[in-house]
Amino acid sequence: MKRQLVHVATIGKPHGVNGLVRVYSYLEKATNLQNYKELIDNHGERWSLIWKNEPIAILYDGNKNPVDSRTNAEHLTNRKLYVTRDSFSDLEEEEFYLVDLIGLQARVQKINQQKEAFGIIDHVHDYGAGTSLEIKLDSKEIIIVPFTKQCVPVIDLEAGWVKICLPHFIEVSPNEGNKGNVLAD
Structure with a gap:
């Protein structure tokens, strides 16, 4: 390994x-x-x-x-x-390093309370104004989600996933067939 x-x-x-x-x-x-x-x-x-x-x-x-x-x-x-x-030094319970989020499955909760996988955390960005997660969607598009308690209320490192509550509008990166679409809740 x-x-x-x-x-x-x-x-x-x-x-x-x-x-x-x-x-x-x-x-x-x-x-x-x-x-x-x-x-x-x-x-x-x-x-x-x-x-x-x-x-x-x-x-x-x-x-x-x-x-x-x-x-x-x-x-x-x-x-x-x-x-x-x-x-790295060991952490207290319920603490983690941001690097540990990379590779975790991102799940959204549907209306029926079922959690559905929709991407993988590819990068964690912190430019000083707040941390954000770059999530590579199953469609190979990328979204950026603020790393806040409101947008990422559950982190389960052992199970390998995080719950994502999407903000009302998220900008999707442009690609071949998709020029700046916006996803809505």
Whole structure:
């Protein structure tokens, strides 16, 4: 079974001439990034880091050698850093990581109270104004649903599904035969 990798940071531009880099963390606390023994970049290389002062860090390669020049640091700009999902800390009951929602079946409740599958959660987006779920429908169309208690009232991680209550209007992504249709409840 392939280990699931989670994007936790991105390497930015170099800082100074000695190999320091800016690192943009997507963790709740950026300082927690240095607690991971191994970060894997999108080229398959292994790294670790120590913060100088956030967002400036010293990067160490898989052999524990620091990046020691601006030129070497420039080659790392825009690399994404990942950790394995199993390296995350355990959570309290009824808590979960957003990454755990990806791949869950999205179900809607019909008038007769029966829940019907209509898609799979493909991505979780959080751009700062609120989290949303990108759901790939069985018809291969995509909808975006706000990740709120009103729109996603039930999450059953063990059973592998979430209940979706669609807002009155949802925009559907355009495709070959469908140019900007709108679905209504």
